Amino acid sequence: MKKHIVVLSGAGMSAESGLRTFRDNDGLWEDHRVEEVAIPEAWETNRGLVLRFYNERRRALLDAAPNAGHTIIAEWQKTHRVSVVTQNVDDLHERAGSTGVIHLHGELRKARSTADPSRIYEIEGWELRDGDLCELGSQLRPHIVWFGEMVETMPDAFRVVSTADILVIVGTSLQVYPAAGLAWAAPAGTQRFLVDPNPPPAPGFQIIRAGASEGLAVIDRMLAEDPCAD
Numbered sequence: 001m002k003k004h005i006v007v008l009s010g011a012g013m014s015a016e017s018g019l020r021t022f023r024d025n026d027g028l029w030e031d032h033r034v035e036e037v038a039i040p041e042a043w044e045t046n047r048g049l050v051l052r053f054y055n056e057r058r059r060a061l062l063d064a065a066p067n068a069g070h071t072i073i074a075e076w077q078k079t080h081r082v083s084v085v086t087q088n089v090d091d092l093h094e095r096a097g098s099t100g101v102i103h104l105h106g107e108l109r110k111a112r113s114t115a116d117p118s119r120i121y122e123i124e125g126w127e128l129r130d131g132d133l134c135e136l137g138s139q140l141r142p143h144i145v146w147f148g149e150m151v152e153t154m155p156d157a158f159r160v161v162s163t164a165d166i167l168v169i170v171g172t173s174l175q176v177y178p179a180a181g182l183a184w185a186a187p188a189g190t191q192r193f194l195v196d197p198n199p200p201p202a203p204g205f206q207i208i209r210a211g212a213s214e215g216l217a218v219i220d221r222m223l224a225e226d227p228c229a230d
Contacts, residue, residue: 001004001024001063002079002080002081003079003080003081003165003166004080004081004082004083004163004164005080005082005083005086005164005165005166005167005168006082006083006085006160006161006163006164006166006167006168006186007050007073007082007084007085007168007169007170008085008087008161008167008169008170008172008179008182008183009073009084009085009086009087009088009093009169009171009212010086010087010088010169010170010176010179010212011088011171011172012170012171012172012195013067013070013088013092013093013170013212014088014090014092014120014171014195014211015094015171015212016062016067016068016069016212016213017063017064017065017066017067017090017092017209018058018060019060019088019090019092020155021065022074022104028058034147035068036049036053037049037050037053037054037229038144038146038147039146039147039148040130040146040148040149040166042146043141043146046091046188047130047139047229048130050141050142051128051129051130051142053106054128054142054144055126055127055128057108058108058109058123058126058127058128061090061108061126062125062126062143063093063110064090064092064094064100065092065095065165066092066093066096067092067103067212067213068170068213068216069170069171069212069213070092070093070095070096070098070213071096071097071214072137072213072216072217072220073093073096073098073216074093074096074098074137074191075097075141075220076147076220076223077097077098077107080212080223081099082098082102083100083102083158083160083164084088084098084100084102085101085102085104085160085161085182086101086102086103086104087089087104087105087172087176087179088102088103088105089105089106089107089108089144090108091107091108091109094180097140102153102156102157102160103153104145104153104154104157104179105144105145105151105152105179106142106144106145107143107144108142108143108144108175109116109123110122110123110143111121111123111128111132111140111141111142112140112141112142112143113134113136113138113140113141114134114138114140115134115137116134116136116138116141116175117137119134119135119136120137120143121134121140125149128142151178151179153184154178154179158182158185159178159188161182161185162185162186163187164186164187164190165190166189166190166191166192166193166223167190167192167193167204168193168195168216168219169183169192169193169194169195169196169205170194170195170196170212170216171195171196171212173196173200174200174202180194183202183205191206192204192205192206193205193208193215193219194206194207195206195208195210195211195212195215195216196208196209196210196215197210197211
């Protein structure tokens with residue numbers, strides 16, 4: 001039986017493709033305070049700024065490409081059962097070929113209805129505008145989980161991690177909750193890897209002090225050399 005590899009990815013994965021997050025710059029995200037662009041109150045008080053901010057992020061994403069780390073994870077699907085849980089809002093895992101990705105914090109290339117959050121739409125191109133409405137006549141907002149909002153996909157993520165044979169955490173500082181709690185949701189006996197050039201304390205994990213792509217390449221070689229990993 002194929003072993004189940006679960007990958008929990010964070011900002012460090014996207015950073016290698018040239019995408020930044022607010023934690024890369026002392027609490028700023030592309031020179032904006034989180035309170036300006038990533039809380040529900042910002043949407044209510046300055047919708048224009050919020051729309052422009054995510055439009056700019058979306059345009060940058062369209063110019064970015066998956067990196068070697070994304071490709072390694074996607075290639076594992078050929079020989080293993082693989083699940084990806086990501087804190088990132090980009091679609092670089094999918095563009096590299098990974099399927100069934102669970103996004104904890106939303107998806108930048110989607111919008112959702114402000115009247116019915118279950119109505120989710122693909123955004124064509126990079127621009128979401130004031131006046132873009134769902135079929136209910138309600139303004140569309142970025143499909144992003146802002147601070148203070150519920151992480152709707154967390155139960156699915158815990159379920160996936162709880163069945164892991166191998167858990168790979170890459171590109172995340174394990175500082176953002178509830179996502180960080182997933183690191184400890186794998187069952188006893190799970191082989192655990194943490195890829196980070198400056199890793200946080202993580203008892204029970206095999207630490208690989210490297211960037212995302214370099215560290216994943218190390219794990220890839222280990223899996224190829226270990227007949228028990230199949």
